[in-house]
Amino acid sequence: MFSQNICMWRDCFARCxxxxxxxxxxxxxxxxxxxxxGNCVPGPKTGRCCCTR
Structure with a gap:
C-alpha cells in the first residue's frame, strides 16, 4: 500500500x-x-514529508 500512496506525491524529503x-x-x-x-506519507509516525504541486 505504501508504494501506491507514494506515487501520488511528488517530492519527499524530511522524516515525520x-x-x-x-x-x-x-x-x-x-x-x-x-x-x-504537503503531508506525512504514509503516516505521522513512520512517514516522510511529501509535497505535491
Missing part, C-alpha cells in the same frame, strides 16, 4: 516525527518551497 515534525510542519515547509500541499 510525532511531537517534533508533524503534518503542520510538513505542510508549512512544502508551501514555503512552492508546492500546493
Amino acid at each position: 516525527s510525532p511531537g517534533y515534525y508533524e503534518r503542520f510542519e510538513c505542510f508549512h515547509d512544502c508551501i514555503t518551497k512552492g508546492y500546493d500541499d
